[in-house]
Amino acid sequence: MSDTCCARRAFLRSTAAGAVGLTGLSLAACGGGTEDSESAGEAVHPGDTWESVLAAEELPPGASTSASVGEHDLLLHRSGEEEVHAFTSVCTHQGCTVEAEDERFPCPCHGSVFAVDSGEPISGPATRPLTRFEAEITDGEIRVLI
Incomplete structure (x- = not known):
């Protein structure tokens, strides 16, 4: 019974770690380059013509x-x-x-x-x-x- 218990705990730990990782990826994808993720400051277009x-x-x-x-x-x-x-x-x-x-x-x-x-x-x-x-x-x- 202890083998089953340990296997179950290992499974739950790996599933939880995976869920946290996927949640982090999902949240990062939601950021998608909005202005809040970039530093403030005036940008000047680097033209040449x-x-x-x-x-x-x-x-x-x-x-x-x-x-x-x-x-x-x-x-x-x-x-x-x-x-x-x-x-x-x-x-x-x-x-x-x-x-x-x-x-x-x-x-x-x-x-x-x-x-x-x-x-x-x-x-x-x-x-x-x-x-x-x-x-x-x-x-x-x-x-x-x-």
């Missing part, structure tokens, strides 16, 4: 818009005659598409709101800023380093 996005006259100072260049969907804000800011439109919370409004960049999915001049989160569940692209106004064109 300047691309024209739109004519500077199409985005007056104080205005924001969205635009696409190649595979990149961008949010642009022109804060002055010679100053423009560019960010990805991908929300750092869950990857939804952030919208362009003149005074803010809101995410319609979960309510995050980002600043138009820094991409920093103002409110909502997002805690990391939008990825920044280098941008400039040259020869009447708004250009972004892609």
Whole structure:
């Protein structure tokens, strides 16, 4: 009878250890790269090619818009005659598409709101800023380093 008891205990221990291991794997899979598992801080897109996005006259100072260049969907804000800011439109919370409004960049999915001049989160569940692209106004064109 002691052999059966010991075998049963060994079985229960191995089953419990396996269940704990599987639970850990399941929980890790649920994390799936959300912003909480990554460190905070501003990310700058490491571009190497300047691309024209739109004519500077199409985005007056104080205005924001969205635009696409190649595979990149961008949010642009022109804060002055010679100053423009560019960010990805991908929300750092869950990857939804952030919208362009003149005074803010809101995410319609979960309510995050980002600043138009820094991409920093103002409110909502997002805690990391939008990825920044280098941008400039040259020869009447708004250009972004892609």
